Amino acid sequence: MTCKTLNNKMLLYIDGNLSSNESIKLEEHLHSCEKCKKLFEQVSQTYALINEEKGLAEADKDFASQIWKQVHKNRELKQTPSIIKLSIITTLAAAGIALGVIVGGTFNEISLQNTNTETWEQLADEYFPEPSLDYITSINLETE
Amino acid sequence: MSDKELVEQIVNNDNQRAFETLVNRYQQKVINICMGFTASTDEAKDISQEVFIEVYLSLRKFRQESAFSTWLYRIAVNKSINATRQAKKKLLVRLFTKDNANANELLIPADAGAMPDAKMTKKEDYAALKQAIKSLPENQHIAFTLNKYQELSYKEIAEVMDISLSAVESLIFRAKISLQKKLAEHFNKKA
Numbered sequence: 001m002t003c004k005t006l007n008n009k010m011l012l013y014i015d016g017n018l019s020s021n022e023s024i025k026l027e028e029h030l031h032s033c034e035k036c037k038k039l040f041e042q043v044s045q046t047y048a049l050i051n052e053e054k055g056l057a058e059a060d061k062d063f064a065s066q067i068w069k070q071v072h073k074n075r076e077l078k079q080t081p082s083i084i085k086l087s088i089i090t091t092l093a094a095a096g097i098a099l100g101v102i103v104g105g106t107f108n109e110i111s112l113q114n115t116n117t118e119t120w121e122q123l124a125d126e127y128f129p130e131p132s133l134d135y136i137t138s139i140n141l142e143t144e
Numbered sequence: 145m146s147d148k149e150l151v152e153q154i155v156n157n158d159n160q161r162a163f164e165t166l167v168n169r170y171q172q173k174v175i176n177i178c179m180g181f182t183a184s185t186d187e188a189k190d191i192s193q194e195v196f197i198e199v200y201l202s203l204r205k206f207r208q209e210s211a212f213s214t215w216l217y218r219i220a221v222n223k224s225i226n227a228t229r230q231a232k233k234k235l236l237v238r239l240f241t242k243d244n245a246n247a248n249e250l251l252i253p254a255d256a257g258a259m260p261d262a263k264m265t266k267k268e269d270y271a272a273l274k275q276a277i278k279s280l281p282e283n284q285h286i287a288f289t290l291n292k293y294q295e296l297s298y299k300e301i302a303e304v305m306d307i308s309l310s311a312v313e314s315l316i317f318r319a320k321i322s323l324q325k326k327l328a329e330h331f332n333k334k335a
Binding site (some may be wrong): 007010011012014015017023039042043045047048049053054056057058059060063064065066067068069070133 | 160163164165167171172175176178179185188189192193196197200201269270272273292293302317319320321323324325327328332
């Protein structure tokens with residue numbers, strides 16, 4: 001086994017991923033090459049830090065109850081605004097409808113009045129057209 | 145009580161005790177997964193808290209087609225990856241906004257000093273290891289973390305990642321070779 005091959009296979013050896021034949025070749029090389037032996041020690045020590053690292057982060061004893069509280073607090077917070085929102089929306093909608101009815105009613109009255117007057121005037125014009133000046137003068141002449 | 149029964153208790157009765165039992169059963173495993181992606185224990189704990197909140201909120205959508213643990217580990221991986229991406233963005237911003245003298249400090253994991261026998265193992269070696277793991281392609285990073293930090297079997301990793309067994313083997317094999325090269329480079333530089 002060459003130094004280059006060993007350099008690629010150290011972690012696989014440490015984790016027991018090599019065949020027994022390959023492991024024996026690697027061990028033989030380590031015995032014969034000081035440089036690789038030193039590197040192997042450094043790499044294996046550093047790689048072992050993963051196991052130490054795992055022990056570093058231990059969950060708190062009340063981890064589970066903290067999460068439960070947090071989830072239910074978030075739920076309450078989410079629910080409260082929705083209730084407030086709903087009441088605000090309902091009030092605003094009612095106010096809007098009331099305002100709409102009042103304003104709409106006022107405009108409707110004005111427009112009704114206008115349209116009524118206009119319609120009657122139009123009808124009057126159609127059925128009783130204003131006499132032309134010629135017709136008036138001709139009447140005057142006849143009476144004279 | 146089995147995971148399935150606990151899940152049913154939570155979904156049907158919003159049972160606090162069942163939820164806490166489930167969290168206690170898996171909290172350390174989830175923290176270990178998160179540790180594989182983060183630079184500090186505090187960060188890992190924060191992410192794992194998010195994981196269990198997500199679990200509670202999504203439990204009604206869980207169809208029990210896979211094992212609860214598989215589903216949970218998927219959430220843990222996704223949350224960790226998202227957190228890593230956000231951290232990378234923040235780091236880039238800080239690297240560009242702060243003077244370069246502080247740049248190396250930002251790359252050293254926050255827990256380097258807290259490692260046992262910190263003097264012997266050296267902060268730099270630990271930082272080099274974490275940096276090497278971080279720089280792995282995403283799929284290799286996930287497979288390696290589930291294997292080394294969570295000690296899941298290749299079969300379990302295949303289920304969590306939804307890939308074939310041979311793909312898992314290949315990812316972990318390549319991850320280890322890549323890590324090996326980076327660690328060798330690190331020690332050769334020091335020599």
